[in-house]
Amino acid sequence: MIAPAGSVxxxxxxxxxxxxVLRGGFNFAPVDAPPTGSSGAPAAALLLxxxxxxxxxxxFLRWREQQPQxxxxxxxxWSHEVIGAVAETFGARAVSPSDKPYLPFQQWAMRAEGLKPSPLGILMHPHYGLWHAYRGALLFDDELPVQAAESGPHLCDSCVEKPCLKSCPVEAYSAQGFAYQSCLAHVRGANGEPCRSGGCLxxxxxxxxTAYRYxxxxxxFHMASFAAVDLIETQP
Structure with a gap:
């Protein structure tokens, strides 16, 4: 069964x-081995x-003010609560990128929106650049009037200078991948204040x-969470 278009x-x-915001979606094919929907049967459709x-x-800040410190x-x-409430209203199952065992959110995103990874691993969006994120997904028992997007031009392919690989003081990102420990040590260290207060260089x-830059x-806030430090006075 296909749900009415107005539900989306x-x-x-x-x-x-x-x-x-909805970040695209698609109907699962039988070969996908999808996770379960709200009924416990394999889901038929997904909305990111x-x-x-x-x-x-x-x-988020208004909600945070009402929570224990x-x-x-x-x-x-917060994401669980908000997306979970929407799921309950519309008869879906809500899942999160932090749920274990981990679900293939990056693969779902590439399929739903036709995106490809940047050199930093973050998916490059044609409008939002690197300034976007996925907070969860809704899994439905019935198909939806949605379809996966086709891939368009990848902005990183036309970026010759690649400044995203030249600004980190410890060269945390390279063709070899993300040097997690080097990044973490720098952010926590004496010279890491620009990263702690302003984000990843x-x-x-x-x-x-850039119009969508956080x-x-x-x-x-995100950097403090990543580095497990409490250094940003403005964070909730």
């Missing part, structure tokens, strides 16, 4: 009320939920999607 629009509107720029931030992973918790060097307080 209503879901988008419900997410938009919290600064979130995410953000473009920092639109969810004010909604010691709450663990507050952004994940390589990511900020990318020339695409404000410094948002980047500082």
């Amino acid at each position: 629009d209503r879901i988008a509107a419900a997410l938009h009320a919290n600064g979130l 939920v995410g953000q473009a720029g920092a639109a969810p931030w004010p909604h 010691a709450i663990t992973n507050p952004l994940d918790t 390589d990511r900020n060097a990318c020339p695409y999607g 404000p410094p307080e948002v980047q500082g």
Whole structure:
């Protein structure tokens, strides 16, 4: 069975009320071995939920003010609550990138939106650049009137200078991948304050999607979470 087209629009509107957006979707094929939907049977369709720029931030901050200060992973918790409420309303199962065992969110995103990875591993979006994220997905028992997007030109292919690989003081990103420990040590160290307060220098060097760049307080929040430090006074 295929759900009516208007249901997708209503879901988008419900997410938009919290600064979130639908990031595409598709119907599973039998060979996909999809995760289960709300009924416990293999899901028939998926809608990705995410953000473009920092639109969810004010909604998250208002929610955070009402929560205990010691709450663990507050952004994940907020995302679970918001997306879970939408899932309950529309008869879907909500899943998150942080759920274990991990689900193939990056593969789903590439399929749904036709995106490809940047040299930093973040998917390059033709409008948002690197300033977007996936917060969850909705799994449905019935097919939806959606289809996977075709891949378009990859912005990174036409970027000759690759400033995203030249701005990190410890060259954390390279053709060999992400040097996690080097990055972490630098961010936590005496010379890591620019990264702690303003975010990843390589990511900020990318020339695409700058209108959607996260404000410094948002980047500082994410960096503090990554490095397990409490250094940004403006973070919730």
